[in-house]
Amino acid sequence: xxxxxxxxxxxxxxxxxxxxxxxxxxxxxxxxxxxxxxxxxxxxxxxxxxxxxxxxxxxxxxxxxxxxxxxxxxxxxxxxxxxxxxxxxxxxxxxxxxxxxxxxxxxxxxxxxxxxxxxxxxxxxxxxxxxxxxxxxxxxxxxxxxxxxxxxxxxxxxxxxxxxxxxxxxxxxxxxxxxx
Numbered sequence: 449x450x451x452x453x454x455x456x457x458x459x460x461x462x463x464x465x466x467x468x469x470x471x472x473x474x475x476x477x478x479x480x481x482x483x484x485x486x487x488x489x490x491x492x493x494x495x496x497x498x499x500x501x502x503x504x505x506x507x508x509x510x511x512x513x514x515x516x517x518x519x520x521x522x523x524x525x526x527x528x529x530x531x532x533x534x535x536x537x538x539x540x541x542x543x544x545x546x547x548x549x550x551x552x553x554x555x556x557x558x559x560x561x562x563x564x565x566x567x568x569x570x571x572x573x574x575x576x577x578x579x580x581x582x583x584x585x586x587x588x589x590x591x592x593x594x595x596x597x598x599x600x601x602x603x604x605x606x607x608x609x610x611x612x613x614x615x616x617x618x619x620x621x622x623x624x625x626x627x628x
Contacts, residue, residue, distance in 0.1 A: 475601030476594055480552060483545040484593055490542050491533070493587030504578060504589045505596055510571075516560075516607060519600045521572045523557040526550075526596070529580040529589050536581075553597070560604035 505525075508518045530550040534543060579585050 475598050475605070480549065480597070481594060483549050484590060487542065487545050487549070488587070488590045490539070491583070491587050491590055493584055497584045498588055498591055503592055504585055505592055506574070508571075512603070512606065515603055518571070519603055520557060521575050522596060523553050523600060525575050525578050525580065526553050526589065526593065527557075529578075529586055532580045533586055549593075556597075556600060556604060560600075560607055 505522055508515055510518050527550060530546050530553070534546050534550075537543060537546070
């Protein structure tokens with residue numbers, strides 16, 4: 449087998465493995481899903497309110513670099529919603545579930561979504577205007593949470609892999625230059 453054939457086969461294998469791993473990834477733990485399901489039962493809203501055609505978080509149409517900021521602000525709004533919910537409940541079990549979910553949001557945000565891009569201000573103002581104390585918004589937000597959290601986690605992994613690949617390229621270039 450010549451060098452070109454090996455390179456093509458190696459490239460195809462790496463692509464297959466990468467696609468297989470990224471498609472198989474589950475970002476939301478069973479515990480998180482369970483907490484959200486139980487919170488949705490506690491903060492139940494009518495089907496008319498839930499399915500009125502107006503999601504709390506509209507679909508984004510941004511590129512990855514912009515989506516990072518978008519997700520950061522979405523996660524900020526979720527933290528605010530969870531804080532409002534914590535302030536409004538006396539139920540200890542609900543408080544514990546909200547604390548756990550809020551903690552995961554903070555952890556994800558802290559590690560992957562720190563920067564802001566000013567050009568998105570007009571789009572983000574809609575997020576900042578969300579009435580986090582409104583019980584309908586809270587119920588709808590819980591229903592949308594798993595989808596949003598999955599997107600945020602997938603984006604976080606993608607960003608992490610890009611950084612890791614850049615680091616590996618730099619190391620390979622340094623090694624190559626030191627050999628020559």
